Amino acid sequence: MHPSTRTSSLWRPWTPITQQAGSLRIVEALGNRVRDVEGNWYLDGISGVLNASCGHGHPRLIEAATRQLQQLVHYDPMVSSHDPAETLAARLAELLPGDLNETVLLNSGSEATEAALRIALQYWRNIGEHRDRVITFEAAYHGTTFLSQQLSKLPFTVSEWTPPFPIEHVALPAAPRELRTEEGADALIAAFARALEAGPPAAAVMVEPLLGLGGCVVLPAGFLARLRELCDRHGALLILDEVFCGFGRTGRMFGFEHEGITPDLVTLSKGISGGYVPLAAVTVTSRIKETFVREPVAQGLRYGHTTGGHAVASAVGNTVLDVMADEKLVENAAAQGNALLEGLRKLGTNPLITDVRGLGLVVAIEADTPESAAAIAEASARAGVMTRAERGVIRIAPPLTLTDDDTAEAVAKISGAVDVALARR
Ligand SMILES: Cc1ncc(COP(=O)(O)O)c(C=O)c1O
Structure with a gap:
């Protein structure tokens, strides 16, 4: 996304070695957002490693x-x-x-x-x-x-x-x-x-x-x-x-x-x-x-x-x-999850999308090919929402602290990313 020619001694798991140089570098996280080294903030649609359920930088934790x-x-x-x-x-x-x-x-x-x-x-x-x-x-x-x-x-x-x-x-x-x-x-x-x-x-x-x-x-x-x-x-x-x-x-x-x-x-x-x-x-x-x-x-x-x-x-x-x-996070996950799924379900009629499914704050958008899914995830990150594409499925699992505004932003930006991927095809 933000290429650099820097090499690294760090061997990151589950990532092709050829893709490790010049990859995204996250340097800060607060609430439901993360910031990269270039100063871009993203809505964290993947909760860190699908685990930052209480959001980032929580003072009590x-x-x-x-x-x-x-x-x-x-x-x-x-x-x-x-x-x-x-x-x-x-x-x-x-x-x-x-x-x-x-x-x-x-x-x-x-x-x-x-x-x-x-x-x-x-x-x-x-x-x-x-x-x-x-x-x-x-x-x-x-x-x-x-x-x-x-x-x-x-x-x-x-x-x-x-x-x-x-x-x-x-x-x-x-x-x-x-x-x-x-x-x-x-x-x-x-x-x-x-x-x-x-x-x-x-x-x-x-x-x-x-x-x-x-x-x-x-x-x-x-x-x-x-x-x-x-x-x-x-x-x-x-x-x-x-x-x-x-x-x-x-x-x-x-x-x-x-x-x-x-x-x-x-x-x-x-x-x-x-x-x-x-x-x-x-x-x-x-x-x-x-x-x-x-x-x-x-x-x-x-x-x-x-x-x-x-x-x-x-x-x-x-x-x-x-x-x-x-903070009633379980209840919030149920409510925001329903809103997120309802908002993204409309993508089901897009020619790139074969299924939209979810349960609570896990929403999956299945694309017609792994390439489409990767293109959608990339366009979504460019628009400011982090998601994860795996073998044709875009996974969205934000922190359980997601707000109404965050949910609306995720729906708008991910939907826009699908349009961008379709237009580029
Ligand atoms: C359902 C499930 N089980 C087990 C694991 C393994 O956990 P860990 O990566 O902490 O070893 C994962 C990790 O993603 C998982 O999603």
Whole structure:
């Protein structure tokens, strides 16, 4: 966008090396806006890394981090507990339904996936059943570590190495826009039923409430509730990946609340710290944790990181929950999300656009080609709204602090960007 010839020693992930030189450089962020090195301000339509749910530079989050840095940065979790982590785990137990009461704190969504799978597979060993088959979506994205990449068959994560246990990937039976019909929902649940019935009993089914990196696919209403029933019928654990959807993103505190279900394990990250510090969690039911009390796993969970449950991160996480409640961010995400989707839905008649979908403050505009999507995202950034184009889909997931004026600006500028891309064609 703002080319420069400067070279860099920094190797940025997920970005072609040939595109790294001369790319955009963001130097400042405040509220719902970010500024680049050239002095241009943008409405942040992607919340930093889809995680700045409370907006940027929030004084209460900065104050919480500063206060905790001054008091206690962190302490060895094998030697001592500390208040910020204890409080966060207790508050998550309050927020989450059923007996989802037991939380392991980590640093990233991928680590939460790792921990969730270790716990789920070990659970079956603990109760004396040998189950290790895991079922996911082909278009899932559960993270970037060696193991979590195996849970996806997206072209950019596909692994050349053999997974350590059998993984079954379920393909979407129809295009995203066709899934939102009754037939689409039936076909999708039938595909999961077949995966559960074929082969040895499954240990777990792991899904996102909305397929984020897999094309921002809004799953049909009722799907998660029917999946919960299927898992119960087959005795499989249901792991919900709320890394992207959790903490208000979809207009509810957690994505699975739209369906009134309770998973057995839930992974959390991104919005949990508003993106201010690395933080993630996996919360499991007490029924699962109780099986770790007995031998041979009486030493507990054999998984953890030096900075897992970091005191500063936990203190920020606790204040995120306060900010979300005080500023009514979940309600705002639902209201602004509806307005954004309604405003952008009109693009559905544009020849470049094949679908406009969304849930809460996640809106996806599907273009006819990846090139069209890239052209629209670029025109949108030039107009002052940051979005993210991935394989033909433009994703918009602004901070949950979006105002009416911001929403109107996003609709006008993104619509204008589609016109610009069409005119250039
Ligand atoms: C649904 C989902 N799960 C897991 C992850 C991995 O999280 P992280 O990048 O923090 O490892 C992501 C990241 O985008 C995600 O969107």
